[in-house]
Each structure stands twice: as C-alpha cells, then as structure tokens.
Amino acid sequence: MRTLLNNLWIILAFLIGLESCGMKNKKQGDLSASPDRETYTNPLDVEFGDPFILTDGGGKYFMYGTGGGAKDGFAAYSSNNLVDWEFEGQVYQGNTEESWASKFFWAPEVYKIEDNYYMFFSAQWKVNPTNEEENFMIGVAKSDSPTGPFIEMYDKPVFDPGYPIIDANVYQEDGKYYLYYSRACYKHPVESEVADWAKEKDWYDEIEESWVYGVELKRDFSGVIGEPVLCLRPPVKMDDAQAEWESRSVTKKEINRRWTEGSVIFKHEDIYYMMYSSNYYAGENYAVGYATSKSPLGPFTKASNNPVLELNTHQGGEVTGTGHNNVLFMENGDMYCVYHGRTKESGQERVVFLDKMEIKPDGTLVVHGPTTTPQAMPL
Structure with a gap:
C-alpha cells in the first residue's frame, strides 16, 4: 500500500x-502552447502602448510598441498566429552618443521596403537650446531584419516643423511616400467654444490641442517635400457632432488638453480612411474615430458614427483607455484593429487588444470591440 x-x-x-x-x-509566448485552440480572449499577453503589427510574409508577424520591456528604445515580439507572442528583445537602442534622441521613445512603426525594414518613431531631441519640456521629433532607423538591430539612418530627426511632433505613420502610393504625424499639445493653446466653456467654469485658463498633419516624404526619408497640410483637429463649436466625444478630457475635468493623434491611413476602394485617437492618452476616455477623403492629404470629413472604439464600462464592461490603433489586413480579406487599452487587472499598464473590424458596403467603418469574451482565432 x-x-x-x-x-x-x-x-x-x-x-x-x-x-x-x-x-x-x-x-x-510559447507558440506551441495551444496549437489547436479555436478561440482567444483579449487582452493579449503583451504590455505595450501604441501597438503596431508588421506582416513579414510566410505567416510570421512582428509587434512593436511603446514600452514592452525596452529601455530607451523599442522591443519586438513575434507570432505565428497573432495571439501567442514571443519576446524578441530590444531591437532599437536610443540615448547613445551617436543618437539624436535622448528619452521619451514612443509609437514605433516598422515598414518592409524591398529587403530592408524601416522604423519610424518619436523621441525627445537632444538639440534643445531653450530647454523645452516637450521637444519631440520623428526619426527613422533601418535594419535588414525585423528583429533589428535598427540603426538610425541620420544623426537628426526627419525634419523640424518648428513645434514638437509625435506618432509617425507612413503611407505609400504611386511611388510617393507620405508622413502623417501629430503636432503635440505643448504650448499650443487654441480658441474654441469648449475652451470658452472651460474658462467660464473656472476650470482652465486655456485649452491646448494636438492636430494631425500630412506631408510628402523624400524617397530616402532624409526630409520632406513641400509644407505640411492640416488634416484633422478637434472641433471648434460645441454643437459639432464630434465635440462631445473628442472633448471628454476637458469636460470630464481630466486635463486642459484636447488630442487628435495616433493617426493611421489606408485606402479602401477609392476612399482614404484616416483613423485617429482623441482625449487624454493616460485617461479612461481615450477613444478612436475616423475620417474619409478622396485624396491622401485631404480634406478629410469625420464620420457620423464616431467614436468607433471607446471604453465599455458604461455597458457593464471593464475596458477603458482604448486608443492609438493600427490596422492589420489579412490575406483572406479580413481586417483587424490592434490597439491598447486598460482593464481592472492591468491597472495603469497598457495592454494589447486585437479585434475584428470591417468596412460595410455603404463605406461605414466598424470596429467590433473592445472585447474580453472568447473570439475566433484570426488564423
């Protein structure tokens, strides 16, 4: 016995x-952990802000973002199924003697062009004679591998528009490259009815805003061609259909800023869709909307069904702070929205969500999220 x-x-x-x-x-992130499962549940097991997924061909995917285990730079994760992610380590290192960037490394996006990989990112510029608190610029680094190392192509940012900029997104069409970015709110007070309302309530003396711009890139990414074009900004009038959801940072008394940032552009049929995030990135009300245009540089018209992605706590859910998304196009025609959010379990840590999205026959864009219930595996 x-x-x-x-x-x-x-x-x-x-x-x-x-x-x-x-x-x-x-x-x-062991890719063999659950090879036969049919569903997955958000959030994914990656603590990233501003997630971006690169399709490298051959069934391999790479994710980049803010944080995620990187110090003064960016890390990467890899996956074969878009759900189980394996840490690949730090792939770009800033804050070196050779680097133009010192800190605040944000929002990397990586593009494969022929046999090379190009990482566009935001960071604080060392050249700061007036000691500005926010001196953000956009740079580009290059590698022959999606896991790096990414080496800065130039010893300076792509260009200096005269104000701090973040959140690079690049679009290519007909041999031309376009750079989209957000002018930071820093020292950019804007008059509006929302600002007047906040002053009357004696909440804030001024409201600073960030705006999305687009500009053509030189083919070697060493600079821009022409002057930036204003694409999107927060509403001026209180009765604007977008004013309520885009002004929650102010009306919920979170901060004296309104954001239009984290833009991503793509073309569907003959229409250009620009998705963007509004409200305080560290608050509950971060949300995503979109606008459409017949030209890559606008003018853009915001959609009537905005926001297309927002917190769900008012519906009994547990997700807040949904934003800074990107779009993943599958070979079978499916579209997925990758974005960060927060849950009760994650607290202030931003975690990655992957939810299906679609464009309906009438051109309306819809994101089926945020979800925390089992979803069909994307692959």
Whole structure:
C-alpha cells in the first residue's frame, strides 16, 4: 500500500510539474502552447502602448510598441498566429552618443521596403537650446531584419516643423511616400467654444490641442517635400457632432488638453480612411474615430458614427483607455484593429487588444470591440 501511495504521489508531482511548465511557456509566448485552440480572449499577453503589427510574409508577424520591456528604445515580439507572442528583445537602442534622441521613445512603426525594414518613431531631441519640456521629433532607423538591430539612418530627426511632433505613420502610393504625424499639445493653446466653456467654469485658463498633419516624404526619408497640410483637429463649436466625444478630457475635468493623434491611413476602394485617437492618452476616455477623403492629404470629413472604439464600462464592461490603433489586413480579406487599452487587472499598464473590424458596403467603418469574451482565432 505504501509503495502504491508513493507511486501515486510521484505521478501527481510529475503532472503538476508538466502543468506548471506549460503555464510558464504560455506566459512567455510559447507558440506551441495551444496549437489547436479555436478561440482567444483579449487582452493579449503583451504590455505595450501604441501597438503596431508588421506582416513579414510566410505567416510570421512582428509587434512593436511603446514600452514592452525596452529601455530607451523599442522591443519586438513575434507570432505565428497573432495571439501567442514571443519576446524578441530590444531591437532599437536610443540615448547613445551617436543618437539624436535622448528619452521619451514612443509609437514605433516598422515598414518592409524591398529587403530592408524601416522604423519610424518619436523621441525627445537632444538639440534643445531653450530647454523645452516637450521637444519631440520623428526619426527613422533601418535594419535588414525585423528583429533589428535598427540603426538610425541620420544623426537628426526627419525634419523640424518648428513645434514638437509625435506618432509617425507612413503611407505609400504611386511611388510617393507620405508622413502623417501629430503636432503635440505643448504650448499650443487654441480658441474654441469648449475652451470658452472651460474658462467660464473656472476650470482652465486655456485649452491646448494636438492636430494631425500630412506631408510628402523624400524617397530616402532624409526630409520632406513641400509644407505640411492640416488634416484633422478637434472641433471648434460645441454643437459639432464630434465635440462631445473628442472633448471628454476637458469636460470630464481630466486635463486642459484636447488630442487628435495616433493617426493611421489606408485606402479602401477609392476612399482614404484616416483613423485617429482623441482625449487624454493616460485617461479612461481615450477613444478612436475616423475620417474619409478622396485624396491622401485631404480634406478629410469625420464620420457620423464616431467614436468607433471607446471604453465599455458604461455597458457593464471593464475596458477603458482604448486608443492609438493600427490596422492589420489579412490575406483572406479580413481586417483587424490592434490597439491598447486598460482593464481592472492591468491597472495603469497598457495592454494589447486585437479585434475584428470591417468596412460595410455603404463605406461605414466598424470596429467590433473592445472585447474580453472568447473570439475566433484570426488564423
């Protein structure tokens, strides 16, 4: 009997060990953890802000973002199924003697062009003679591998428009490259009815705003061609259909700023869609809308069904701070929205969500999220 009990304990210990090992592998993004499962649940097991997913061909995907285990730079994760992600380590290192960038490394996006990979990112520029608190610029680094190392192409930002800029997004069409970015709110007070309302309530003396611009890029990414064009900005009038959701940072008394940032542009049929994020990126009301145009540089018209992605706590959910999205196009025609958000479990840490999106026959863009219930595997 004693021998039998001992054997049972050995078997039980072995099974517990296997389970523990399996959980550990799954937590670290082991792609073989659940090869036959049919569903996944948000959020994904990646603590990233501003997530961007690169399709590298051959069924391999790479994710980049803000944070995620990187110090003074950016890290990457890889996946074969868009759900289980494996840490690839830091792929770009800033804050070196050779780098123009010192801190505040944000929102990387990586594009494969022929056999090379180009990372556009935001960071604080070392050249700061007036010691500005926000001296953000956009740079570009290059690698022959999606896992780096990415080396800065130039010892300076792509260009200096005379104000701090963040959130680079690049679009290519007919041999031309376009750079989209957000002018930071910093020292950019704007008059509006929302600003007047906040002053009357004695909440804020001024309201600063960020605006999205687009400009043509030189083909070697060493600078821009022509002058930036204003694409999107927060509403001026209180009765504007977009004013309520785009002004929540102010009306909820979070901060004296209104954002239009995190833009991503793509073309569907003959229409250009620009998705963008509004409100305080560190607050509950961060949300996503979109606008459309017949030209890559506008003019853009905001959609009547905005916002298309926002917190769901008012509907009994637990997700807040949804924003800074990107769009993933699948070979079968499906579209996915990748974005960051927060849950009760994640607290202030931003975690990655992946939800299906679509453009309906009438041209309306819809994001089916945020979800925290089982969803069909994307692959």
